[in-house]
Amino acid sequence: MSVLDQWLADVIEALHLDPHGFDRDLLLDLTRDVAHGVARPAAPLTAYLAGLAAGAKGGSDREMRDAVNRIRALLPSPAGETRLT
Numbered sequence: 612m613s614v615l616d617q618w619l620a621d622v623i624e625a626l627h628l629d630p631h632g633f634d635r636d637l638l639l640d641l642t643r644d645v646a647h648g649v650a651r652p653a654a655p656l657t658a659y660l661a662g663l664a665a666g667a668k669g670g671s672d673r674e675m676r677d678a679v680n681r682i683r684a685l686l687p688s689p690a691g692e693t694r695l696t
Contacts, residue, residue: 615635616635619633619635628670629670629671631671631672632665632670632671632672632674632675633672633675634672634675634676637675637676637679638658638661638675638679641654641657641658641661641679641682641683642654642655642657642658644683644686645657645682645686648686648687649686649687657682660678660682661675661678661679661682662675662678664678664681665677665678
């Protein structure tokens with residue numbers, strides 16, 4: 612197990628969270644896109660807000676994905692791409 616995976620497992624356990632409601636890669640991709648598309652400091656703050664939104668609705672994987680999708684819709688489109696609404 613990597614240091615990152617162990618850290619996340621320890622934090623999830625310490626906070627008494629359901630590990631099935633956590634998708635590491637989903638959040639890392641979101642924070643990367645926010646850091647590059649908005650500003651670096653926005654990345655951890657956005658991940659926190661996504662967690663708050665998902666938690667307020669029950670904290671399942673579905674709620675986290677919904678929060679992430681809503682945030683992604685706010686991100687600026689890369690040059691040359693058209694965002695569908």
